[in-house]
Amino acid sequence: MENKTEKGDRVFTNGTISGGYADYTVAAADTVFPLSDKLDFKQGAAIGIPYFTAYRALFQKGHAKAGETVLVHGASGGVGIATCQIARAYGLKVLGTAGTEEGMNIVLRNGAHKMFNHREADYVDNIKEFSGVQGVDVIIEMLANVNLATDLQLLSPGGRVMIVGSRGPIEINPRDTMMKESSIIGVSLFSATKKLMYECETALLAGIEAGWLKPVVGSEYPLEKVAKAHEHLINSSGALGKMVLLI
Structure with a gap:
């Protein structure tokens, strides 16, 4: 090899x-x-590192499949754009978040079907409305210490949050994983x-x-x-x- x-x-x-x-x-x-x-x-x-990490998070650890919905939380950076390009090429419905208009436009040109501005107060409600009752199958999370508790609210039954980045601790309610039987999975390319x-x-x-x-x-x-x-x-x-x- x-x-x-x-x-x-x-x-x-x-x-x-x-x-x-x-x-x-x-x-x-x-x-x-x-x-x-x-x-x-x-x-x-x-x-x-960005593309290998994105592929590992989506498929080797996240087991994403064509037709599923993926939310890339922090999509305008290196790993985020890589994830959007790969997910789009493999037949997933791609949602993303970014903090600037320029960032959102870059991601839309690189695979995302729909973008949300995570600096807007109601952006989580907008994602919920867009994804509907089913929710999001896979979330690629770049800043878990801010978003993880909310991510659990966005998941579909059997949904997976893939922790690619975090800058500290966060408090979550484990019960939020129970009814949906959802998973929180850490990703490290160096463990492959x-x-x-x-x-x-x-x-x-x-x-x-x-x-x-x-x-x-x-x-x-x-x-x-x-x-x-x-x-x-x-x-x-x-x-x-x-x-x-x-x-």
Whole structure:
């Protein structure tokens, strides 16, 4: 299952041994993948962790199926856009949330059928109204410490919340999982076996070939301004694609 790449090939990686904030880096052979001529190197830098995580959350852990409804909570960032592109390509009905008009429009152009502004006071009611009595089958959650209790109210019977990101604790009522027999499932790409990573790789390389996997590059920073990049991540009002460092 080792990737067939040779010296001089265009490649991308989903993890390095020596660290990625560098002019040169070392990566294990099974974490390096061929980069199609359809994508530039900035887009290549935006594939690895976001798209592998999105695929794992949707299918390996979330068991999403064509025809189901997925809500991507925080859809305008790197993992969010990846999730929307993948879910749309695999036949799911895709709902998303973002905090800015620009973010909502970017996600609508990248797979979402319907977007909601999570800064609006009644956005949860709007999602409930749109999804109807059935509810949402899978929620991909980027900020569980804020949204998890509400997520449980939005799920369908047998629905699943996939915890991709959280910045602290939250209080929930476990009874909210009982009547619907819903699940809260944590997602960590680093827990995937090599076999599961190969499954992700195969699906994503096929997506690049088919043309639906197109990373959206957001803010760009030269390597010497990496501290500024971190400040931007912490203080920005809303994500817009995947931030990249230019080397």
